[in-house]
Amino acid sequence: MASRAGSVDRCSLEKEYIIPADEPFPSYHRQQNNLLKAKKQFPHLGKVHSQVWQTTIRRLHHTWEAFLKRGHGFPRFKKFGQFKSFVFPQFKDNPINGFTIKLPKIGEVPINLHRPIPYGFRVNQVRVLSKVSGIQWYVVVTIESDVSVPDAPVHGRAIGIDLGLERFLTVSDGSFRDRPKFFKSMQSQLKLLQRSSARKQKGSQNWEKAQTKVARMHHRIANRRKDFHLKTAHQLCDQAPTIFAEDLSAKGLTRGMLRKDCVDAAFGQFLSLIEWVCWKRGVYFAKVNPNGTSQVCPHCLATVSKGLEIREHHCLECGYQTHRDHAAAEMVWRRGLENVVAQGLWGTETACQVGLSGVYDLDKWRGAGMPNCEVGRAIAVPVGSASGGCHAIS
Structure with missing residues (x-):
């Protein structure tokens, strides 16, 4: 059973994801077990932290569940460069030391710390986010504390x-x-950059440079709006x-x-x-x-x-x-x-x-x-x- 409906001569036996007809739909726990087998078969997967792989599989599982619930909108496979973020779900100690952050399997990375971690809070998880075609990187730190903050009451003007x-x-x-x-x-500046990018040979270094310029312009517009x-x-x-x-x-x-x-x-x-x-x-x-x-x-x-x-x-x-x-x-x-x-x-x-x-x-x-x-x-x-x-x- 192919993963998506289509003509027989349009289905690639090398790249298409094939599920046998008698095979049950892959659950989260089955995919986690298959991850251990895949690490033995492909040793380079061990270069990535295990919990990062687990959170990635969970995201994929939630996508499949949403697809089965709505009945349409097949999940699209991520090409190279399309996966924009990954998550470290937990930390034993505070990974931030001054203006560096220590990430498992990566090491210490210099960061521009926008604001210090408040006293009494601990780092819960860290999401590494890529923007502008992998040129700009952000670290989104989620912190937590046992203190309960009540909602603001109705008061004043x-x-x-x-x-x-x-x-x-x-x-x-x-x-x-x-x-x-x-x-x-x-828009006029963006139009010129997009026209220049369209004239480049797709996949060439000049095309990648032009794509980066377009992404920077979109990022600048979004930052000004925010x-x-x-x-x-x-x-x-x-x-x-x-x-x-x-x-x-x-x-x-x-x-x-x-x-x-x-x-x-x-x-x-x-x-x-x-x-x-x-x-x-x-x-x-x-x-x-x-x-x-x-x-x-x-x-x-x-x-x-x-x-x-x-x-x-x-x-x-x-x-x-x-x-x-x-x-x-x-x-x-x-x-x-x-x-x-x-x-x-x-x-x-x-x-x-x-x-x-x-x-x-x-x-x-x-x-x-x-x-x-x-x-x-x-x-x-x-x-x-x-x-x-x-x-x-x-």
Whole structure:
């Protein structure tokens, strides 16, 4: 039984992976046992640390399991240079000594240590990662400690953010950040490098040099984008200790006619990074339902239908007028506060200390005859001041 379906005259008996018809599908433990036999047959396999081989087999096993589960998408064989990383899963002692790291079977390797290992943490595993066609190498160190770090509670001033293409990010307080066009700004340079690479004989030294230049350009674009995302995330954490964002489907955004701009903006990467930065800095972060945030007035909750070409929000019910993205950010902020109230994520505190700025006294609503079921819907009435005042929260 061949590993993939195809015509008989298209199957190579020398290179194709063949499984006998009565042979069971290779499990993880069977592949581990076959690894010992392969080391005896091919002595050069012993040059690689045994645990690196074991983690590689586990990655392959997970790939096979995912293939069997979905029923399509046969795993592709890795050619030379396509395997980008390998893992050392455990260490008995700390492998980092100053600005060198000691890797089994490799020895001490000089590194540019970005930050020291915090006191009380131990190195759990090390992943060696290759980028730019094997020219640049990175060591990703995973550390662990017995200390349990709790999630950040809801506290302080809250803001909502809306992501878009006209403006990369709009905050509910009215501030916004323009979208740098990372790929488009360097597309002409990348086009010249790719054209030069296409004219080289494939496999030659000049072709490899040209491929390296193309990879360096892609790496530079990705680094600039990630640097912008991280700096923006830290700036938002400086603005408020509670942040709400839309739960966007990054995969769905890459299928429309604006897919090139959406991929260049990398909204999915930004949401992942800001969630990590908020956790690291003790900022509460939550995602809300993104459906209809730009089609609802944040002041009176009236439906204001508008197409993508309309960039201004003008409500005919209450007369509220602002930029479309700003109204969407306010709606995100409102939904975030509604979820917080519905989940009961804070106790009896004052908004000046740990409560949410801009949240009115719920007792006043109840005293005004508002039903309890409507309290959670009305908590996010925008206030004129971005800082808000002192409002008791029950």
